[in-house]
Amino acid sequence: MEPGEQRGLAFAKANCAGCHAIGRAGGSALRIAPPFRDLHVRYPVDTLAEALAEGIVTGHPTMPTFQLDNAQISDLIAYLETLQHPRDD
Template sequence: MKPLTRSCLVLACISTAAVAQSGRVQRGFTFAQTNCSQCHAIGRVGESPIPEAPPFRTLHTRYPIESLAEAFAEGITTGHPSMPQFQLDPAQINDLLAYLDSVQD
């Protein structure tokens, strides 16, 4: 394979991965906006509507973000007092984790 062809192929793969990651982040944002924003600040700025609900951008100071996958799969039953129980499917978990990674301070 010629170097130019190989470079184009590598760039195409990177671009495809970036588009896939972007889709996961967008789907994670949509989930967070629909299910979490009533209590949590879900963006890079702002305060949580409920003070006990940590802003998503600071979750990494409490938990390694990747460690939340198990909690999302099993159903989060703890958190702030008014937090509803959620149990996410694997695709939703990947999307939400991608979004959480994208907003960390």
Template sequence: MRASILATLLLSSLPALLPVAAQALDARAQRGATIARTHCARCHAVGRVGGSPLAEAPPFRLLHRRYPVSDLGEALAEGITTGHPTMPEFRLDPDEAQALIAYLATLER
């Protein structure tokens, strides 16, 4: 019985332990994951685990603790700028912004 309980606990926690890419993402969120890996992973941790390569860059899985990621669409489309010089300004088209937001939302779970 103990083995059964342990197996159940391990299987139920498995999705949280797997990288997001290994889990099923809808097409929009998958596109957002690709955008994050392509444009953001140089500085930010873009998955469910790990630290950011650049210490000042917050991991994407924690962004929802700072502000609702659903509100980032306009900022992503108009160009993100920050107060530190290492963050490049970049712009996404509205579809790309919504895809990245869909991906960020998967990290909240």
């Protein structure tokens, strides 16, 4: 895993894993929180940058508002993109 992908995973663990499944398997702790491995089905992952920069706001009260800086956005998207493709191992 590349350094940016590792930083994105670390961000997801620290900020998202309490509700979302952030890995390749397992369910989300909060049922309404989509697993990260399924986000690319709902949204083109590379288009999430604008939402992450402006602050993600969702229609349910349990999702906190997040506003990431450019480096965090790049890292998180790099990690999310790893979930779209089969691993090479």
